[in-house]
Amino acid sequence: xxxxxxxxxxxxxxxxxxxxxxxxxxxxxxxxxxxxxxxxxxxxxxxxxxxxxxxxxxxxxxxxxxxxxxxxxxxxxxxxxxxxxxxxxxxxxxxxxxxxxxxxxxxxxxxxxxxxxxxxxxxxxxxxxxxxxxxxxxxxxxxxxxxxxxxxxxxxxxxxxxxxxxxxxxxxxxxxxxxxxxxxxxxxxxxxxxxxxxxxxxxxxxxxxxxxxxxxxxxxxxxxxxxxxxxxxxxxxxxxxxxxxxxxxxxxxxxxxxxxxxxxxxxxxxxxxxxxxxxxxxxxx
Amino acid sequence: xxxxxxxxxxxxxxxxxxxxxxxxxxxxxxxxxxxxxxxxxxxxxxxxxxxxxxxxxxxxxxxxxxxxxxxxxxxxxxxxxxxxxxxxxxxxxxxxxxxxxxxxxxxxxxxxxxxxxxxxxxxxxxxxxxxxxxxxxxxxxxxxxxxxxxxxxxxxxxxxxxxxxxxxxxxxxxxxxxxxxxxxxxxxxxxxxxxxxxxxxxxxxxxxxxxxxxxxxxxxxxxxxxxxxxxxxxxxxxxx
Numbered sequence: 001x002x003x004x005x006x007x008x009x010x011x012x013x014x015x016x017x018x019x020x021x022x023x024x025x026x027x028x029x030x031x032x033x034x035x036x037x038x039x040x041x042x043x044x045x046x047x048x049x050x051x052x053x054x055x056x057x058x059x060x061x062x063x064x065x066x067x068x069x070x071x072x073x074x075x076x077x078x079x080x081x082x083x084x085x086x087x088x089x090x091x092x093x094x095x096x097x098x099x100x101x102x103x104x105x106x107x108x109x110x111x112x113x114x115x116x117x118x119x120x121x122x123x124x125x126x127x128x129x130x131x132x133x134x135x136x137x138x139x140x141x142x143x144x145x146x147x148x149x150x151x152x153x154x155x156x157x158x159x160x161x162x163x164x165x166x167x168x169x170x171x172x173x174x175x176x177x178x179x180x181x182x183x184x185x186x187x188x189x190x191x192x193x194x195x196x197x198x199x200x201x202x203x204x205x206x207x208x209x210x211x212x213x214x215x216x217x218x219x220x221x222x223x224x225x226x227x228x229x230x231x232x233x234x235x236x237x238x239x240x241x242x243x244x245x246x247x248x249x250x251x252x253x254x255x256x257x258x259x260x261x262x263x264x265x266x267x268x269x270x271x272x273x274x275x276x277x278x279x280x281x282x283x284x285x
Numbered sequence: 286x287x288x289x290x291x292x293x294x295x296x297x298x299x300x301x302x303x304x305x306x307x308x309x310x311x312x313x314x315x316x317x318x319x320x321x322x323x324x325x326x327x328x329x330x331x332x333x334x335x336x337x338x339x340x341x342x343x344x345x346x347x348x349x350x351x352x353x354x355x356x357x358x359x360x361x362x363x364x365x366x367x368x369x370x371x372x373x374x375x376x377x378x379x380x381x382x383x384x385x386x387x388x389x390x391x392x393x394x395x396x397x398x399x400x401x402x403x404x405x406x407x408x409x410x411x412x413x414x415x416x417x418x419x420x421x422x423x424x425x426x427x428x429x430x431x432x433x434x435x436x437x438x439x440x441x442x443x444x445x446x447x448x449x450x451x452x453x454x455x456x457x458x459x460x461x462x463x464x465x466x467x468x469x470x471x472x473x474x475x476x477x478x479x480x481x482x483x484x485x486x487x488x489x490x491x492x493x494x495x496x497x498x499x500x501x502x503x504x505x506x507x508x509x510x511x512x513x514x515x516x517x518x519x520x521x522x523x524x525x
Contacts, residue, residue, distance in 0.1 A: 189383050195343060196442075197371030198398045199364070285345055285366070 010178045010211075014218025015225065017171040018265050021164055022226025022258055028160030029254040035153045038146065043117040044076065045142035046126070048110040052136050055105070062108040065134045074115050081109035107138075118143065168268060175215075175269045179207055179276040194284060204277040208270045215269035219262025227258070292316045292352075293449060293481055294340065299349030301335055308347065309335045310506045317483070319449065322476045324492050325485040327503035333485040334378065334454055336503065340483060341375045341452045342366055354449070371399060374448035374480075378455045380439040382427040388438045389414065389423040395446040413441045417471065432459040440471060450481045457488060469494050 052058035069075050118141045127139045294317035301310040310332045338344040351358040382391045396406040414420045417437035457465035476482045502509040
């Protein structure tokens with residue numbers, strides 16, 4: 001059967017689309033991992049603040065709060081955050097004197113890890129029980145503090161998904177235009193094959209083969225470009241040394257998903273070419 | 286496959302118009318029998334090519350009934366049309382060879398479409414090129430072939446699938462008289478193998494070269510059939 005050349009810039013258009021899709025998908029998956037890791041780390045986390053200006057009373061109340069949580073079987077781990085650590089956390093905002101005897105009094109902090117995720121009713125019951133024994137204690141779920149961060153991450157994930165969908169639609173449109181253009185350029189040959197008894201499927205197969213070759217080239221090139229960009233960005237983010245960002249790496253499944261993008265691209269391109277050609281041929285006698 | 290009356294093609298009051306123009310073919314009725322040789326004649330613009338287009342399923346009639354291989358072509362499903370086309374060989378007036386394929390590949394095209402493998406089609410294609418005396422030009426692209434050579438490639442492509450009907454539109458229009466006679470002999474040879482041949486020509490000298498042929502004459506889009514032999518042919522034994 002004769003060849004139908006789609007050719008031209010088509011492989012490069014597909015390569016760019018695949019590279020951008022790989023980047024968007026990589027970002028989305030990394031954000032998903034980042035959110036998942038952060039959520040798992042803090043989903044059972046509680047923080048108790050003992051807000052008492054007098055150091056002696058603060059220590060007494062802190063000990064009482066520690067005793068309260070130590071007595072509970074649903075607590076997995078418990079740690080009094082050392083005053084030096086609190087001072088170090090506050091130093092950028094309050095200066096170096098927060099821990100001094102005559103300095104600004106700061107709350108005592110207790111970091112608690114529950115065995116299960118902290119739910120709203122559980123937090124309410126704990127607050128009520130704790131306030132009866134340590135009235136100045138303030139109990140917060142760590143997940144609540146990071147809720148806006150998770151919301152932002154979720155928005156970015158949706159944005160990444162939207163980009164992937166948009167890029168897929170753009171790729172489909174590009175293949176559709178290329179297939180129509182190739183149909184026009186090869187109209188005479190198609191007409192001949194048609195008159196010799198060629199079926200729509202046979203004629204479509206010629207275009208599918210051509211598009212598959214272009215898409216395979218574009219897919220591999222795009223994947224390599226996208227992977228290079230992801231690895232480069234990954235190294236830059238890793239160099240930041242941030243705990244939150246470090247949780248956004250890609251796992252084996254993620255790499256497999258990314259590797260599948262060119263395959264999905266080829267299938268989409270071939271299906272688009274087939275549907276375009278078949279729908280055009282159906283207008284012929 | 287032929288109909289109960291032995292015919293292979295039946296046109297009954299067929300009309301054809303392009304768009305909203307006047308009919309280019311009107312009230313066309315005739316019957317073609319298997320293994321017969323027909324000349325379709327008429328002046329330029331009489332409608333010969335339009336009639337052939339109806340015969341090789343490139344056009345749908347505006348009205349009337351066309352039966353081919355004992356089936357109504359008007360109502361036949363679109364997806365079954367390729368099967369009909371594979372049973373009809375066409376020699377186009379302008380050859381219509383695929384320009385980027387060699388002579389060999391052009392001739393092989395109908396067999397490839399029919400699903401034959403490279404191994405299966407090699408011998409018939411080579412034999413066919415030898416039959417039209419073009420075996421030495423099998424690798425040549427159409428652009429490098431002379432008009433006569435292109436014509437013979439087109440004929441080889443039309444007949445390689447052993448069609449039941451061969452339709453040729455002015456097949457001798459682009460060749461010298463000697464080559465025209467050679468091509469006519471090719472058609473006769475094919476006809477003797479059982480193929481119904483319909484040759485459109487305005488060359489009246491050609492008609493005398495095939496004495497047993499029937500003549501269909503078109504005049505301003507109407508079939509001239511003064512004896513009624515085309516519309517109501519006599520019962521046939523071997524020839525119409």
